[in-house]
Amino acid sequence: MHDQLKDKTIFITGSGGVLGSTYVRRMLAAGARVVASDLKGHRADALVESHGENPNFRFYDLDVGQEDEVVAIFQRIMADGWEPNVVLNNAAITGELLMGAGKAFPDFANTSVEDWEKTLRTNMTGAFMIARQMDRDIVGRYPATLINVASMYALNGPHHQIYKDMPFKSFSAYSATKAGIHGLTLWLAGYWAKRNATVNTIAPGAVFNGHSDEFQRRVGELIMAGRMAAPDEIADAMLFLCSAQSGYMTGQLVNVDGGFSGW
Template sequence: MADQLKGRTVFITGSGGVLGSTYVRRMLDEGARVIASDLKGHRADALIEKHGANENFRFYDLDVGDEDGCTEIFQRILKDGWEPNVVLNNAAITGELLMGAGKPFPDFADTSVEDFERTLRTNLTGAFMIARQMDRDIVGKWPCTLVNVASMYALNGAHHPIYDGMPFKNFSAYGVTKAGIHGLTVWLAGYWAPRKATVNTIAPGAVFNNHSEEFQKRVGELIMAGRMCEPDEIADVMLFLASPQSGYMTGQLVNVDGGFSAW
């Protein structure tokens, strides 16, 4: 549906990753004004290089684990004349990201409290701080929508054998935070309903990101569709949740996982 987001101004945290950058591209294509944010670095630079000339695109440096940054972000945006009516709580730390920082991938028994709490801080506390600032600066001033991004592992246990022999594992803190994300959704949905704000959770399935053929095979055997998904297949549903067409939905968890959660 062309221009299904025309008139929407969408603020996205964690915009530089595989899914975040796809959301940015697709929402711009559908007529939205997009406010992207991420940590400083090559992912942010790539977004700015690709979309910086687009008058409907704006970028802000933001660490969602930083309380001061979250407290200031909407005032910065509003001061620049943009009024977000859709917010995507998309920023997250994964085990792969921690490993990419030069750390060995830990077994559960070797998981440090530092890494566990860092993940909580970004994935869950960060989402809370963004939502809290929405409450202070946006909710009730105009109708708005929050979409919290969870995971296929939010309400389903990880299948640990598929990670045997792989250079990465399923990280416990990730699943814990993604379950908590939906708890935040259902709490806020009722709290904000009188102020014309909706809150939903999207739970993406296994997104292909240059995984090995063996890992794709193992994951595919757990999914009714028989394969990992492409980022645009998640974005298709995100576009609906960010659009006026989802206006009667709130407090819902939408699985986009090829049938993984139905087995």
């Protein structure tokens, strides 16, 4: 459906990861104008290299944990002539991301307050600040949609044994923030209901991103579908939530997890 999103201008935080970059590609293919953002670095560079020549694509450097950057972002976009009517709160710190910064993966007893608070700052406070700026700059001016990105671990505890002897573990702060983001969804859905804005949460399941065969086997045993998701399978549901077809949905959490949450 190349015109499914032809009337949408979609702003995405954390656009450079495996899901974010898939959303960008699929939304452009569906006819949307896409405003991508992420931290400076190779992921941002790869997005611009892939889509920079597309007239329906724009990229902005953005750290969602920095209040001054968030306060300015929608005015920057609108000053360039675009008006976002769909926003994806997709930026997040995961345990794997902390490892990529050169940190060893800690067990719970050795989790630092610094790493806990850094995760809350991006995953929860960043989502709040983006939503607050929508309230100031967008909501009520024209119909708008916010989609908060949670996780299969938002409302379901991880099976800690599947991480035994793996280089990464389930991260407590990640689970806590992904549960909290749906609380933000519920609060905002009612608050914006009379201002022609909808708010929903998507909870992706386990997405394949180069995981070992053994990890795939362990996770697959916990999922009704028996396997991890391909990024495009999460994007399929995200495109629906961004489209006019989801216009009567608000305050909902949509699990796209192959049945993980059904057992």
